[in-house]
Amino acid sequence: MGWRGMNVVEIQNLSKRYGEVVALRDLSLSVPTGSIFGFLGPNGSGKSTTLRILIGLLRASDGRAHVFGQDAWTHSTEIRARVGYLPGDARLYDGMTGVAYLRFVDRMRGGGTAAESVRLCERFDLDAKRKIRGYSRGMRQKLAIIQALVHKPELLVLDEPTTGLDPLMQQALHDELRCVSKEGRTVLFSSHTLSEVEQLCDQVAIVRNGIIVEAGATESLRKRALRRVVFTHRGGLPVSLSFPEGMSVRARFDGTIEGTWTGPVDPLLTWLSQMQLEDVSISQPSLEDLFATYYREHAESPS
């Protein structure tokens, strides 16, 4: 309770092994107080394992994980009182109604959450009177989100919270998380959607194969201005097509080029305008594009 640190979560050289399988390798991470921290990575990259270690569901094989300055394993009960957690695939008690489940959560958390649960049910437009058995995937996700938020935790740990939510509810959740952050509380959430993290987070860590590839302010990610570019040249590709600096070609077929662009888009548009194009698309990169770029950069880097 006497914790007044700058970082809510401090992870150092965290490793988790399941027999021969290594899920996390020397992962280090800091989550500043009051931030919305995005934990980005593809499926199986180690995001959920990291979050489960923070909640005390898993025990780290090596390294240390501290939450509120306390060890996440030895002080897990005290930590969980101040944390709201949403698992990646939240399973609820099918035989209960939403109201009964929230009442159960209230009792398990020592009471005082009734008013907030009513507010959140209205906020997320959830009919909590029905049996959970009859809920759709999205409704279950909403209820699981509400149980994580209902006690106004100092730290929210959400594992892919927007899964199963429609765009309207995703927006409602984003707004709610921004409110949480404004109140000085911290949000740590995992995602495999780059645009979501870019939109919402002020801090980000990118993980792949149990290793942090990149961590820091989302602004630095934005500065890279990575974009996915696909264009089709009319009449097939010219034999001697030279690409400007910033363009990285990943595939070419039947007059079509697929690649990524790093940097401001003006030079890209100028270059494209000089060609006879049949079609062009410039969009957010996929995670794979992002990782391919980062890995290339890491490989090229002498360090």
Place this chain on the structure above:
Amino acid sequence: MSLALFAKTLRDYRMFIVGGCALLGVFMVVFLFAISSFPMEQTRVWMEVPWIKSLMTALMGSDISGTFNAGGMAAFAFTHPVVLAIVIGVAFTLGSGALVGEVDRGTMDLLASFPISRTRIYVSVSTALIVCGPLMCMSLWIGAWVGRELTGTEEIRLDQMALVAAHFFCVYVFLCGLALGVSAMCSRRGVALVICLGVVLYAFTVNVLSAFWPAIQGLSYSSFFRYYAPLKIMQEQSWQWGSILTLFLGGAILWLAGLLVFRVRDFPST
């Protein structure tokens, strides 16, 4: 202990518990009705057949020859396969469902994210399971009382039946320890149930075979059925403290082993 979790566990299995108790009571009534209306002399002849005598002695824990009447036969109800199946069913279904079942279904993720320690989760579930024991034993006794009133069989003594029911509770405690201990160590409910049923099958087989095959009599000490002798309790009309302690100690060791594992184990994602 968490009262919320205790209440939830009982609520989740309420139909199962109530159904189990009702079945036990009804079975006892029907059983007493059957033995009171069956010609006792004919039964006595059967009981003289050596292998039947050995089998009944193994099941009831004592030779019935000396007390061959409706009261003595009533002891058999407490080891009847139907009664054992109901009690084992309740113990294993609830014991596995409330621990490894939560892990298997994936609901343990949220349950273990609440601010209560794993020890409290384990104790709450254990308490819910244990309180079902007196309810089931009481149902058997009430069944005996109703059966006695309906059949007018004076030989069935309710004080003796209460004593046997109390010993039966000790068997239930052992079964709870087994179910909880195994459940705490497994991640799949099916695996936990197979292990628990395997132990029961082993105990039953060893107990019965040891009556026919002296070579394995030494093994019978590893069977919990050896420490449950309803007919002997009725005949001696006294508490079998050695058996009671053995069953409680066995259950407690299994329960404690489960707790130690449950406190430090990983909860893998489903």
